[in-house]
Amino acid sequence: MIIELDPLMTWVIVIGALVVLVAAFLIGRRYGVRRTLNTMRRYAHPANLSDEVIDDAARYRAALIVNPTKTDVRNLAATAEAICRFEGWNPPLVLETTPEDSGEGVTVRALDEGVDVVIAAGGDGTIRAVASALAGTSTPMGIVPLGTGNLLARNIDLVLDKTEWALRIALWGRNREIDVGMAKTAPDGDTHIFTVMTGLGFDAAVMADTSDDLKARLGWLAYVEAGSRKLTGKPSHVKVTFDDEYRISARVRSVLGGNCGKLQGGIQLLPQAVIDDGMLDVLIVSPKNLGQWVGVLASIAGRRASRGLHTNIRKCRKVVIEAGDDVDIQLDGDPLGQSSYLEMEVDPSALTVRVPTVEQRKQIRAEAWPV
Numbered sequence: 508m509i510i511e512l513d514p515l516m517t518w519v520i521v522i523g524a525l526v527v528l529v530a531a532f533l534i535g536r537r538y539g540v541r542r543t544l545n546t547m548r549r550y551a552h553p554a555n556l557s558d559e560v561i562d563d564a565a566r567y568r569a570a571l572i573v574n575p576t577k578t579d580v581r582n583l584a585a586t587a588e589a590i591c592r593f594e595g596w597n598p599p600l601v602l603e604t605t606p607e608d609s610g611e612g613v614t615v616r617a618l619d620e621g622v623d624v625v626i627a628a629g630g631d632g633t634i635r636a637v638a639s640a641l642a643g644t645s646t647p648m649g650i651v652p653l654g655t656g657n658l659l660a661r662n663i664d665l666v667l668d669k670t671e672w673a674l675r676i677a678l679w680g681r682n683r684e685i686d687v688g689m690a691k692t693a694p695d696g697d698t699h700i701f702t703v704m705t706g707l708g709f710d711a712a713v714m715a716d717t718s719d720d721l722k723a724r725l726g727w728l729a730y731v732e733a734g735s736r737k738l739t740g741k742p743s744h745v746k747v748t749f750d751d752e753y754r755i756s757a758r759v760r761s762v763l764g765g766n767c768g769k770l771q772g773g774i775q776l777l778p779q780a781v782i783d784d785g786m787l788d789v790l791i792v793s794p795k796n797l798g799q800w801v802g803v804l805a806s807i808a809g810r811r812a813s814r815g816l817h818t819n820i821r822k823c824r825k826v827v828i829e830a831g832d833d834v835d836i837q838l839d840g841d842p843l844g845q846s847s848y849l850e851m852e853v854d855p856s857a858l859t860v861r862v863p864t865v866e867q868r869k870q871i872r873a874e875a876w877p878v
């Protein structure tokens with residue numbers, strides 16, 4: 508039997524089909540195809556309606572690596588769990604850092620579990636440790652900034668004081684590939700990853716001399732306090748080799764290699780440093796007395812891009828610093844002991860980080876400035 512459709516019926520069917528297609532497309536775009544299909548599957552099989560039995564394997568899962576000295580772990584884990592549940596993710600795998608494992612080991616464990624994103628909750632030290640394990644993989648890193656400097660978070664324009672937003676950005680933010688720095692303190696030594704800056708001399712001596720207690724009480728002013736005590740130290744004689752060829756020899760207070768250059772309070776220590784240009788910006792600071800330090804500060808405040816008063820900045824891919832004696836070294840603010848050798852190199856686009864999408868930025872702004 509042939510079903511005869513009158514022309515009106517045919518149009519109704521064609522338009523109906525189009526409406527369904529457009530609706531499916533819009534829903535897919537708005538909520539994500541994977542999540543929408545999962546939700547539909549739940550409603551198609553009422554037995555699955557209780558949260559536990561749904562296809563857990565199909566849902567995303569995050570790992571949350573927390574430095575327990577910076578926050579209340581149970582509180583943060585509860586917030587993360589609530590947000591994950593709300594966003595249709597599996598409960599997060601919560602792991603704590605310890606004095607022995609500042610984050611690298613637990614991140615490797617999280618990668619073995621096959622998580623979709625690793626969220627580092629801590630200061631730049633924790634972030635550096637997590638990044639060490641994630642660099643070179645395609646698993647993105649989310650950041651909940653809980654430190655004194657939060658320099659990486661500042662340099663990629665994350666929200667600093669809204670934990671819930673930081674978590675949402677970690678789950679649904681945009682993936683951005685950034686460079687990481689690689690440092691060695693001996694020609695055949697271990698490679699240490701850094702995301703912000705590594706330095707030798709004055710800055711490292713300050714980091715080594717700033718007490719955690721004072722950092723907790725004064726924040727970044729603790730560095731100023733330690734810095735003022737170190738201003739009149741003795742300079743070191745160093746040979747600096749850029750990209751295996753250009754060499755300079757100087758008496759300096761500090762040599763700093765930066766993957767990016769923004770510090771607290773909007774200070775641009777390295778005004779031309781870009782976090783994904785495949786280059787390191789190397790700053791040499793060489794004041795001989797307190798008066799010349801004033802010149803250094805003026806050059807930094809004036810955002811001198813290359814040559815300032817007793818400062819010099821140069822872009823390169825690799826730099827080797829050989830000092831006449833052992834000098835303090837710091838990586839992203841963590842003291843790394845003393846050495847007379849420091850080699851820094853950039854590994855381009857080695858790390859994926861989650862940054863806010865345009866839509867998320869709009870929402871954050873709307874919350875901050877209610878109409």
Ligand SMILES: [Mg+2]
Binds near residue numbers: 767780781784
């Ligand atoms: Mg760079």
